[in-house]
Amino acid sequence: MSSLKPIRKAVFPVAGLGTRFLPATKAIPKELLPIVDRPLIQYAVDEAREAGIEQMIFVTGRGKTAIVEHFDVAYELESTMAARGKEMSALGPTRATPGDIITVRQQVPMGLGHAIWCARAIVGDEPFAIFLPDELLIARNGGAGCMKQMVEAYGEVGGNIISVLEVPRDEVSNYGVIDPGERNGALTEVRGLVEKPPVEKAPSNRILSGRYILQPEVMRTLERQGKGAGGEIQLTDAMATMIGNQPFHALEFDGRRFDCGSKLGFVEATLTLALERADMGADVRAMAERLLNA
Structure with missing residues (x-):
């Protein structure tokens, strides 16, 4: 679809x-909390760059x-490190080219849908991606x-694409859930979306996992949308209105997900990625075994 x-x-x-991370986040944004030595927001931005995305829009508070x-x-920092002959390659991904980073302010916390709507003027009439940095997704x-x-799948089917993962059925009420249609490989047609449904009413156990490619029409839907679950303007509700009017698919991500919005998920991500590091994995494993056997 050229x-x-x-x-x-x-x-x-x-x-x-x-x-959920107080008091650590009293003065430090949760997105800067590090998984080993790399903050959550850096993982998300690096993933965006890998996908060919050129402009990062931060909706801040x-x-x-x-x-x-x-x-x-x-x-x-860099001049001091250079003068001392320090290795500076770790700083490379943190340097944004002028114009690559744009910020807009969400002045009132009215939900995810409202936060996305705040970026409408910058998104304009282009399809765009959304990243929830709390969701750390690591390729296999x-x-x-x-x-x-997702970008590769978008090139094949166009429209709107969301990433999904399967979770145990008793966890679905914590997430947005898809009503799945016909499946073709990793892609599934989306027939409906429900935000945080009761377990007994959930149409599947396939949850939205924090990555989206959406058409700009979603902004116009968010403009007139009322409050949904939790008394907030929900992005899931806006997307649901687009189903049937535009192509809408879910991509089952081939990789691992860590819910770093929870303390347990954050610790799991830190331990897992530390164990996989060539420079420290063996030492971390030995430390963990020592602690478990104490």
Whole structure:
């Protein structure tokens, strides 16, 4: 489908308060909490870059300026490290090219749908991606990241694409859930979407896992949409209205998911990725065994 507009822009809703990680997030944005030595937002931005996305749109709130500063050039730090002959390759991905990072402010916390709507002027009339940085998605065995897989699928079917993963049935009420239609490989037609359904009413156990490619019409839907689950403007509700009017598919991500919005998921991600590091994996494994056997 060569006539499709490319996915050049991505929205990162990062205005949340991070209350589940207090007091750590009192002064530090939760998106800057590190998994080993790389903050959550860096994983998401690196995934976007791998997929060919050129412009990152951060929807921020009060106290979140440190996220933007993370992607700035730190002159004092870099000059000091250079003068001391320190290795600086780790800083490479944190330097954004001028114009690559744009911020807009979500002044009132009214939900994910409202946060995405705040970026409407920058998105314009282009299809765009959405990344929820709390959802850390890691490819298997050095394969393509989730968004790269989604962009490739978009090139085949166009329309709207969301990433999904299966979870135990008793967990579905914590997530947005798809009503699946016909399946073709990793892609499944989406017939409906439900935000945090009761277990007994959930149409499947396949949940939205924090990555989206959406057409710009969703912004007009969000413009007039009322509040949904939790008294917030839900992105899932806006997407549901587009089903049947535009192609809508779910991509089952070939990789691993860590829910870093929870403390347990955050610890699991840190331990898992530390164990896989060539420079520290063996030492971390020995440490874990020592602690477990204490």
